[in-house]
Amino acid sequence: MAGDLRAGRGTNPELAALLEDLHGTCWWCGKVADSLEHRHKRTDLERLWEGSRAPVWGGDGGRVETLRGPNSKSRSVRFGAVLCQNCNNARSQPFDRAYEVFSAALVDGMDGWWEADGVDLGAIYGPEWRTEALKLARYHVKNMGCQMADHGVRPPQSMVAFLDGEPSMPDVGLYLVKSESHYGGHKLFRQFGPNSGLFRPDDHVYFSPTRGRITGYEAMAIIGYVGVALAWSEAPDDHDSFFMHEFPVLNQIPADPGFAEELASLVLQALGNDPPQDADRERNL
Numbered sequence: 107m108a109g110d111l112r113a114g115r116g117t118n119p120e121l122a123a124l125l126e127d128l129h130g131t132c133w134w135c136g137k138v139a140d141s142l143e144h145r146h147k148r149t150d151l152e153r154l155w156e157g158s159r160a161p162v163w164g165g166d167g168g169r170v171e172t173l174r175g176p177n178s179k180s181r182s183v184r185f186g187a188v189l190c191q192n193c194n195n196a197r198s199q200p201f202d203r204a205y206e207v208f209s210a211a212l213v214d215g216m217d218g219w220w221e222a223d224g225v226d227l228g229a230i231y232g233p234e235w236r237t238e239a240l241k242l243a244r245y246h247v248k249n250m251g252c253q254m255a256d257h258g259v260r261p262p263q264s265m266v267a268f269l270d271g272e273p274s275m276p277d278v279g280l281y282l283v284k285s286e287s288h289y290g291g292h293k294l295f296r297q298f299g300p301n302s303g304l305f306r307p308d309d310h311v312y313f314s315p316t317r318g319r320i321t322g323y324e325a326m327a328i329i330g331y332v333g334v335a336l337a338w339s340e341a342p343d344d345h346d347s348f349f350m351h352e353f354p355v356l357n358q359i360p361a362d363p364g365f366a367e368e369l370a371s372l373v374l375q376a377l378g379n380d381p382p383q384d385a386d387r388e389r390n391l
């Protein structure tokens with residue numbers, strides 16, 4: 107069986123019974139979790155404040171929230187406490203740096219990715235691309251591991267081992283993606299200015315009620331319309347993850363008409379509407 111997870115929204119009761127409250131303990135090292143990982147990297151968020159209009163966060167059911175700043179403690183900006191300070195800062199700083207370089211390159215070339223077959227990590231990182239691509243992958247494993255833990259899904263041991271230095275994960279794949287639905291939204295954004303959006307589509311959880319456990323998990327992090335997808339399945343697979351390639355493929359995700367429509371309406375709302383009423387905003391925090 108499969109179900110979608112969104113923070114704060116009711117979910118399938120059989121799935122809900124399998125979720126754990128993982129807040130308070132660092133899922134990477136096991137110490138007390140006293141740090142709130144940014145849902146989107148702070149440097150990505152800061153880019154959103156470069157325009158004349160304050161950025162708007164949109165959630166399920168058309169909810170919107172005006173973002174107050176990239177360091178806000180709001181749930182739209184941060185995950186809950188599932189990492190410790192040391193893991194979220196000193197231990198993962200090299201991963202964050204590699205991600206910042208990648209993300210800046212994605213933004214620089216944003217209008218061209220739709221026609222591109224892949225992303226040239228050799229051009230982005232130079233001769234050190236192999237080690238930098240691993241760091242980039244580890245950034246996403248750290249970030250999406252926080253999303254999993256925040257939603258009550260324990261990240262598999264392979265993700266912890268990968269962050270600790272293992273060169274691969276037998277049961278987790280990481281892929282570069284370009285999403286047709288988000289490309290539609292991006293084109294709308296571009297009619298009005300230089301910025302696009304940051305997206306965290308619903309995570310998708312696989313579970314077995316008979317075996318009483320969660321068996322798989324998928325999540326995506328999108329800038330504009332390109333980004334990274336993570337797929338964990340308890341059955342080891344022959345994952346051909348992006349970080350093993352100098353020129354990894356950009357996998358195209360076909361448009362989902364319902365989602366594309368919802369996204370277009372959200373983009374138009376973000377671009378043109380008045381800020382949401384305080385009452386609405388407070389309810390979403």
Ligand SMILES: [Zn+2]
Pocket residue numbers: 132133134135136137189190191192193194
């Ligand atoms: Zn830790």
